[in-house]
Amino acid sequence: MSPTHASRPTDASTTAAAAAAPATGRAVPVRRAVVIGGGISGLAAAALLARDGFAVTVLEQRTQLGGRAGTWEQDGFRFDTGPSWYLMPEVFDHFFQLLGTSADEQLDLDVLDPGYRVYTEGHDEPIDLRSSREANIALFESIEPGAGAKMAKYLDSAADTYDMAVRRFLYGTFQDLTKLAAPDVLKRMGKLARLLLQPLSSFASTAVKDHRLWQILGYPAVFLGTSPYQAPSMYHLMSHLDLADGVLYPKGGITQVIAAVERVAEAEGAVITTGATVTRIVVEDGHATGVAYRDEAGDEHVVAADLVVSAADLRHTEMELLEQEHRTHDAAHWAKRDPGPSAVLVYLGVDGPVPGLLHHTLVFTEDWKENFGAIFGKDRHVPDPASIYVCAPSLTDDSVAPEGQSNLFVLVPLPADVSIGKGGIDGAGDAQVEAIADRAIDVIAERSGVPDLRDRIRVRRTIGPQDFADDLNAWSGSMLGPAHTLAQSAFFREKNASTKVDGLYYVGASTIPGIGLPMCLISAEVLIKRIHGDTSTEPLPTPLPRSVGAPPVRTTG
Structure with missing residues (x-):
């Protein structure tokens, strides 16, 4: 990916929404929007806002786009660093159709059959779930x-x-x-x-x-x-997605989904700036008027805006980027909410095959009361033994590992607790994180029938809860975002607009409709509805019309 670095005009004459029809020949003022965060929700919001007539700037603190859905490469192995399931394909297709294209045009999708494999402690034989409801x-x-x-x-x-x-x-x-x-x-x-x-x-x-x-x-x-x-x-509606709809895989991994959303955002005129660490949202007379950020050289900048959208963690946005009087929720509110789970992630490049695994494999403990109680209960601690998830995309995609070698992504769910520590490369992470990774590797070795699995590892990297907090500003090192308990679902979830600052909106996993790549795409569409006062509940008709009052403007500098 090669984000464009650009600057936007800051003249006050551009702040008003366009009222004149193009036929008058008069200059059309352009509304300016700044999106904080270049994850999938930020990129999707940028694409739809640009389509809607805004001059859009995306500010991403890291040098790579995608947020949790990033990518990492070493020695010929290429890993998706976060999400790895492609569910709710119609949501992706609908998003692309809003922009005049389709998922089929943007992605190379394969149906996985079996969709995934499940091992349960105490049972030798796995269960392979198929790609159709009938099967x-x-x-x-x-x-x-x-x-x-x-x-x-x-x-x-x-x-x-x-x-x-x-x-x-x-x-x-x-x-x-x-x-x-x-x-x-x-x-x-x-x-x-x-x-x-x-x-x-x-x-x-x-x-x-x-x-x-x-x-x-x-x-x-x-x-x-x-x-x-x-x-x-x-x-239970989720069972429709994996047991009836089936599981797809975009060739090249989820990083190709991010690249596709970036592509359509830039095609609509959005300008993306990486290495831009947002330090505050500028508020004047109760209205968001810009975003201050620090570039990689440490220089401070302010991008003026008529509308600000934060795709960052909502708690971070409110508690770190806004002054106290501008916050919808205070610290006491967040203390009562559930940040959702964290995890230790392990990326492994392995010599040779790892039989016993499918593209997606789940290994469950027998005692779920104990396992889930450790993660979500009152006395939260690292579960041992732990249920784990393993993705082996090299079984499906020969572009993610050298020939004859295996790419494994391992996820061990944990409580959202930054004290568990940070990960590292080649065992250099904090002791507890590496110990959790070692135990997971041993489980995989046993289940896959590869007793020398540790000896065959050529690439190893771990990610811990502290990494989620440091790299993504994730609340308590949360892996996904606020949990979908009853009190944090649907209209009980944090809304997508500030109640204290006009012109400040939210997208992403922290707000409606919730966590996961499809939900984050939907959140961008819900943003457009919110801006237009559209209270309908159905998806918008496709394609989304381009605004005639304020056409996309692309500037480079």
Whole structure:
């Protein structure tokens, strides 16, 4: 990626929104927007704002775009540093369609079949989940006679709940809650009440009794930054995504998704500046008028703006970039919220194959009460043993590792606790982080039948909770963002606009609709709705019209 460094005009005449039609021949003032953060939500917001007529500047503190969804290379191995699942493909496609293109045009997508593999402690044989609803219903029936019919109903409910979430919850701003009183919502009010009050763990047990199958239905809570014991069963909709929709893989990895969103943002006229550490949001008379940042040389700059969008961690934005009187939430508010889990991440370049793994492999402990209690309970500590996730993209994509070698990404969920420490290269991380990584490697070695796995490692890097805090300004070193508990979901989640500062908006995992790459893309669309006062709940029609009042302006310097 090669971000463009540019400067924007700062003349006050550009601050007014355009009112004259182009046919008048008069100069059209351009509204200016500054986006803080070059992760997927910041880039997506920049693309849609530029399409909407804003002159957009993106300020990213690191030299690489993508935020959590970054990339790292060493000795011919190329690793996605964060997200690795491509779910909700229609969300990606809809975003690209808003900009006049499509996911098929921007990405090379493969269907994974099997979609993923699950090992459970105490069982030698794994369960391989397939790419279609019918195959997975048959799989469940083969393991637990009678479960097939129950799973058909469970997945019907998951699909219905997911469709309703897309129509009524995910793409709305929640500015007008009466919009939620639509006939399809009212018709399901009894069901919704039950789904909100019953935890996912117990709801999943109505479909299956086999412990391994129950875990397969409960684990998607981790995608939501929470536990199946705490996630509302509304989120059983997640099973529609992996068991019915299937799992895709973009060739080259998730970094290609980031590159595609960057590409469309720049095509719309957004200008991206890296190495720009934002130090404060400028507020004058209650309105956001710019963003101050420090460049790599240490020089201070201010970019004037009519609108500021922060794609950074919301707690960091409010507590570090705004003066106290301009904060919507104070420290006491954040003390009552749940930052979600952290993790130790391990990137391994390994000589030879690692049999026993698929592209996505999950290794579950038997005692989930203990495992999830350690991460999300009152007495939070590093679980041991821990459930782990392993991604082996070199099984699918020969561009991510040298020929004959394996690329492994390992994730060990942990409490959000920066005292666990930092990672490092070749074992140079803090002792607790490296010990957690060693234990995970030993589990992989046992499950994959490679007892000499440690000896075959040629590249090793670890990431710990402190790295998330230092590199991404993540609250308490959170890996994903605030957990999707009932009190932090839908209209209970932090809103996408400041209540104290006009012209200050938010996108990304901290705000509505929530965490994960698809949700972050949706948050950019919800931003556009918020700016226009659009209280509809459905996705916007495609393509998004270009503003005729304030066309995109691209400047270089």
